[in-house]
Each structure stands twice: as C-alpha cells, then as structure tokens.
Amino acid sequence: QKEVEQDPGPLSVPEGAIVSLNCTYSNSAFQYFMWYRQYSRKGPELLMYTYSSGNKEDGRFTAQVDKSSKYISLFIRDSQPSDSATYLCAMYSGGGADGLTFGKGTHLIIQP
Amino acid sequence: DGGITQSPKYLFRKEGQNVTLSCEQNLNHDAMYWYRQDPGQGLRLIYYSQIVNDFQKGDIAEGYSVSREKKESFPLTVTSAQKNPTAFYLCASRDRGDSPLHFGNGTRLTVT
Numbered sequence: 001q002k003e004v005e006q007d008p009g010p011l012s013v014p015e016g017a018i019v020s021l022n023c024t025y026s027n028s029a030f031q032y033f034m035w036y037r038q039y040s041r042k043g044p045e046l047l048m049y050t051y052s053s054g055n056k057e058d059g060r061f062t063a064q065v066d067k068s069s070k071y072i073s074l075f076i077r078d079s080q081p082s083d084s085a086t087y088l089c090a091m092y093s094g095g096g097a098d099g100l101t102f103g104k105g106t107h108l109i110i111q112p
Numbered sequence: 113d114g115g116i117t118q119s120p121k122y123l124f125r126k127e128g129q130n131v132t133l134s135c136e137q138n139l140n141h142d143a144m145y146w147y148r149q150d151p152g153q154g155l156r157l158i159y160y161s162q163i164v165n166d167f168q169k170g171d172i173a174e175g176y177s178v179s180r181e182k183k184e185s186f187p188l189t190v191t192s193a194q195k196n197p198t199a200f201y202l203c204a205s206r207d208r209g210d211s212p213l214h215f216g217n218g219t220r221l222t223v224t
Contacts, residue, residue, distance in 0.1 A: 008152070032210055032212075034212050034213075036215075041200075041218070041220070042217050042218065043116075043118075043202055043204075043215035043216050043217040043218050044155075044202070044215045045215070046212050046213075046214065049212045051210075088154070088155070090212075090213075092210070094210045095210070099145050099147070099157040099160055099170060099204075099213070100212075100213055102154045102155040103154060104152065104153065104154035105154060
C-alpha cells in the first residue's frame with residue numbers, strides 16, 4: 001500500500017464550480033499537511049499548510065484534515081481558468097529534517 | 113526578492129557524461145533538498161542537507177552526489193552511473209523546525 005494516494009485525474013470542471021481535491025494516507029504519524037500547486041514546467045508553489053486536524057481557509061482555498069480517517073482535502077471556490085494546474089498533497093510527521101511524502105498530484109482543468 | 117534559483121532551466125547531455133545542476137537560495141534556510149519528478153511518479157527525494165558540510169541520502173540517491181560547502185548553495189551532480197537521468201529536478205529549502213518546503217523552478221535534464 002502506498003503511503004499517500006492521490007487520484008491523478010485529469011479532473012475537468014467548468015469555470016465557477018467548486019473543486020474538491022483529495023488525498024488519503026496510511027501513516028498515522030503524519031501531523032503536517034500541505035497542498036502545492038504546480039504549473040507546467042515550473043516548481044511547486046505552496047498553497048496551504050496545516051497542522052493536525054481541522055480546517056484552514058485562505059481566500060478561495062480551504063484545506064481540511066481528518067486525521068481519524070487519514071483523509072485530507074483542498075476545496076477551491078469560484079474556480080478560474082488560471083487554477084488549471086497539477087495539485088500535489090504532501091505530508092510530514094515532524095521533528096526531523098527529512099523530506100516530505102508527496103502524492104502523485106491531480107491534474108485539474110478549469111474550462112472557460 | 114528572496115527565493116531559490118535553479119540553473120540552467122534546460123540541460124542536454126550525452127550519455128556517459130557527468131553533469132552538475134545548480135541550486136542557490138537567499139532565504140537563509142538551514143535545510144536544502146533535491147527531488148526528482150517523473151511523469152506518473154510524483155516527487156522522489158534524492159539527497160538532503162540540514163547544515164553546511166553535512167548531507168544525507170534520500171530514497172533514490174544511487175548515481176547522484178551532492179556537496180554543501182555554503183549555506184546558500186546545494187549543487188547536485190548526476191553521474192554516468194545514474195541509469196535513467198532524464199527527468200525534471202527540483203531543489204527546495206526549509207527554515208528550521210517544521211516549516212514547509214519552498215521550491216525552485218526546476219531544471220529539465222535530457223540525456224541522449
């Protein structure tokens with residue numbers, strides 16, 4: 001079983017729709033959860049960073065973490081064509097300096 | 113502007129040649145990382161360094177080497193021993209503690 005599962009898509013939705021992106025994980029030690037956005041031929045850009053369970057909102061983006069279900073989500077409201085990108089979830093147990101564990105990314109397409 | 117600079121953006125080499133990818137950061141971050149990204153595989157950790165003159169192997173270190181002589185610089189050498197070197201290489205850094213990773217814009221290496 002892979003540590004982090006993420007549907008690769010592509011996920012295609014019309015402009016203005018609410019988008020839901022999800023990851024599941026198996027390692028209960030993960031405490032820090034991140035969402036990155038990556039445009040083609042660019043590096044990942046940090047969107048959201050959360051610790052433990054709960055919700056965090058930043059503009060049109062909301063991150064949710066449910067540690068009991070080992071499930072994290074990213075919601076995008078009022079989606080725009082500029083949101084078309086690959087979204088990577090990442091997580092980390094904390095306390096060390098080793099790298100993050102990434103999902104493989106979901107390719108999102110917002111149709112104008 | 114603070115950030116991570118990777119150069120060059122595109123690199124072409126013949127099989128059997130070693131090649132060095134540059135990564136410089138002016139964020140004053142302690143830890144630096146190298147990831148490899150292949151289509152459908154997600155990000156995989158090659159090497160990381162928490163402090164000058166110290167570094168650790170990641171999940172796929174074979175065929176790669178690094179150095180950390182200065183805090184702001186973490187070059188990656190792809191040696192001729194790397195069986196499948198063609199990939200997108202991403203450098204990242206992180207401040208102390210459990211802060212998230214920040215990425216550069218990558219180097220696309222093509223070996224023929």
